[in-house]
Each structure stands twice: as C-alpha cells, then as structure tokens.
Amino acid sequence: MPRVLSGIQPSGQLHLGNYAGAIRQFLDLQAAQHEMFVFVASYHALTTQRDPAALRAATRQIVVDYLAFGLDPAKTAIYVQHDVPEVTELAWLLSCVCPTSFMDKAVSYKDKLAKGFSANVGLYTYPILQAADILAPQADIVPVGKDQVQHIEITRDLALRFNHEFQTAVFTIPGHRLAPDAEVLPGIDGEKMSKSYGNTIDPFQEEKPLRKRLMSIKTDSKGVSDAKDPETCSIFRIFRGIAGKDDPRTRDLAAKYADPSRHSPEGFGYGHAKQALFELILDHFGPARSRRAALMADQGYIDQVLKAGAGKARAVAQITVQKARAAAGL
Ligand code: TYM
Numbered sequence: 385m386p387r388v389l390s391g392i393q394p395s396g397q398l399h400l401g402n403y404a405g406a407i408r409q410f411l412d413l414q415a416a417q418h419e420m421f422v423f424v425a426s427y428h429a430l431t432t433q434r435d436p437a438a439l440r441a442a443t444r445q446i447v448v449d450y451l452a453f454g455l456d457p458a459k460t461a462i463y464v465q466h467d468v469p470e471v472t473e474l475a476w477l478l479s480c481v482c483p484t485s486f487m488d489k490a491v492s493y494k495d496k497l498a499k500g501f502s503a504n505v506g507l508y509t510y511p512i513l514q515a516a517d518i519l520a521p522q523a524d525i526v527p528v529g530k531d532q533v534q535h536i537e538i539t540r541d542l543a544l545r546f547n548h549e550f551q552t553a554v555f556t557i558p559g560h561r562l563a564p565d566a567e568v569l570p571g572i573d574g575e576k577m578s579k580s581y582g583n584t585i586d587p588f589q590e591e592k593p594l595r596k597r598l599m600s601i602k603t604d605s606k607g608v609s610d611a612k613d614p615e616t617c618s619i620f621r622i623f624r625g626i627a628g629k630d631d632p633r634t635r636d637l638a639a640k641y642a643d644p645s646r647h648s649p650e651g652f653g654y655g656h657a658k659q660a661l662f663e664l665i666l667d668h669f670g671p672a673r674s675r676r677a678a679l680m681a682d683q684g685y686i687d688q689v690l691k692a693g694a695g696k697a698r699a700v701a702q703i704t705v706q707k708a709r710a711a712a713g714l
C-alpha cells in the first residue's frame with residue numbers, strides 16, 4: 385500500500401481552506417486503506433509563533449480536529465512533529481546537500497516576509513524541515529493544497545540530490561496529490577484563506593458568530609436582481625470548495641447567480657448566498673461538530689492517540705535516519 389504523509393501548522397485554528405485542500409484528501413486516502421501518517425507541524429509554526437500558550441493550545445486543538453473530522457488512529461498515525469526528533473536530525477542531513485538557491489526560490493518565504501514576518505533562519509530553511517517530514521517515513525504521496533506544491537518539488541529535488549551525492553537509494557521520491565477540482569479557497573476578504581491573515585472561516589465556530597462571519601464576506605456591489613459572476617465571488621468559491629463542483633446544491637447556486645429570478649421574483653442577492661453557505665456548513669460539518677465536543681472532554685484519549693502515533697512514526701523514521709547516516713559516512 386502506498387504511504388501517505390501530510391501535516392498542518394498549528395499557527396491558528398483550522399479553517400475551511402485546510403479542509404478543502406488537505407483534510408478531505410486525508411479522509412479519502414484513509415478510506416482507500418493507504419498507510420497514513422498525519423501530523424501537526426509544531427516546529428514549522430515556531431518559525432512565526434511567539435506565544436507559547438497559543439502554540440500549545442493550537443497544537444492540541446488540531447489533533448482534536450483531525451479526530452473530529454474522522455481520522456481514525458487505528459488507521460492513521462497521528463502525531464506531533466516535535467515528538468519525532470528523528471525528523472530534525474534528518475533535516476540537518478538534508479540541509480547539507482541543499483543549495484541555498486533552493487531556499488532563495490521558495491515563494492512561501494517571500495510571501496511571509498511580504499506579510500511582515502521577521503526573516504529568521506528557521507523560516508528560510510522551512511522547506512528542508514518539510515522535506516524531512518516527508519522523507520522520514522518514506523512517503524509516496526503527499527496530499528496538499530496548491531500552495532504547498534513547490535515545497536513537495538523541493539522535497540523531491542533534495543531526495544534526488546542526497547541519493548545522487550551519496551550514491552545511494554535511501555530516499556523514496558514522493559509526489560504531491562491535489563484534491564479533485566483543487567483550488568485555493570479565498571478568505572472573507574477575497575485573499576487566500578490563511579491562518580496568518582486573519583481572514584479564515586472556522587467550520588467549528590458557534591452558529592451565531594459563524595453566521596456573522598459569513599455575512600462579512602466581501603463581495604462586489606451587485607444588487608439582488610443583477611446577474612452575478614460566480615467565478616469571481618468568494619461566497620460561491622467557498623461553497624463549491626465544500627460541497628463539490630458536481631453537487632446539485634452547487635449547480636443550483638450557480639444557476640441563481642446567472643438568473644436571480646430563479647430564486648424568487650425579487651431576485652437572489654449575496655445575503656441569500658451567504659445564508660446558503662451557512663446552511664451548507666452546518667449540514668456538512670454537523671457530525672464533526674458534535675464529535676469534537678465529545679473529544680474535547682477526553683484529553684486522556686488524545687494523549688493516548690499521540691503516544692501511539694509518535695511511536696509508529698518514530699519506528700519508521702529511525703530506520704530512514706540510520707540508512708541516511710550510514711550512506712553519508714556517519
Ligand atoms: P498549512 O498549515 O498552511 O496548510 C495545511 C494544508 O491546508 C492547505 N491549505 C489550503 N488549501 C486550499 N485553500 C486554502 N486557502 C488553503 N490554505 C491552506 C495547504 O495547502 C496544506 O495542504 N508547510 C505546510 C505544513 C507542513 C506539511 C509538511 C505539509 C509541514 N510539513 C509535510 C505536507 C507535508 C503548511 O504550512 O500547511
């Protein structure tokens with residue numbers, strides 16, 4: 385069975401973009417009986433996070449959310465990055481074959497600087513640590529959103545380089561996997577939905593603030609009776625990202641954008657579309673929302689899950705690191 389690895393940074397609360405780009409794929413691949421490794425990228429978050437309590441809480445919360453969405457610890461090793469120290473050792477081995485030009489071309493670093501984050505070395509070499517995450521368990525498939533594809537390409541380049549420079553076949557060469565119809569989900573301001581940009585939608589938010597949040601999605605100023613372009617509308621794109629392109633509700637929404645009188649003689653405005661998105665979120669995430677409440681109350685179970693997950697991840701990572709050290713003459 386192919387091995388799958390992916391992770392999410394605990395730089396804030398999980399959002400609809402993470403779900404549409406990544407988590408939904410984790411669930412599909414788990415259902416397809418792949419050998420799964422899914423983790424929380426705590427060391428990656430440390431490149432920008434300076435509030436220890438917030439980092440601790442977000443790390444824990446993402447684990448709870450993984451479980452609430454339906455990741456099953458019997459099928460998927462769920463762990464926290466800093467519980468698998470072999471990964472940081474591997475990151476060093478990889479950094480020694482990594483030309484600085486690989487990091488210079490990484491767009492995520494430039495994006496972070498443009499957003500005002502400080503230029504620390506951890507942020508600069510971030511893709512090397514990500515490569516180590518992926519190569520440690522010898523993953524074949526890395527399910528991610530589009531914004532992460534360059535990091536997986538860097539991972540492939542580093543694996544090939546290490547294998548070549550040390551005349552070895554230590555590393556499996558991984559490939560990325562995008563969700564079917566993958567697109568980068570916009571946030572409430574129309575920019576990429578991102579934990580660090582303050583524009584996210586949280587599928588677990590209480591109903592009242594969730595509705596308020598959705599009502600604040602930025603739109604153009606077209607009125608209820610005007611035809612609207614779904615492709616340039618964040619509400620529609622988020623809706624499609626959750627329901628799916630071929631879902632009848634998505635088709636119905638697109639039809640109402642094109643011809644608002646299909647909804648009622650008065651028309652169909654952005655307020656109606658936001659209400660439809662609200663209902664979709666409550667429906668789609670209903671089971672996960674109730675599971676989450678129960679999981680939050682059982683922290684002992686979360687500890688058990690993480691211990692078992694880290695055990696599985698370390699067992700495979702230790703083999704890889706041993707091979708890589710030996711290949712390099714250590
Ligand atoms: P992160 O935490 O930014 O995002 C987690 C996953 O969610 C996807 N994603 C999106 N997809 C669609 N629309 C959006 N608006 C959106 N925002 C985020 C991301 O593509 C990602 O798949 N560097 C990674 C974490 C990481 C990792 C890894 C991932 C560390 N090591 C190893 C895979 C393999 C990151 O910051 O993701």
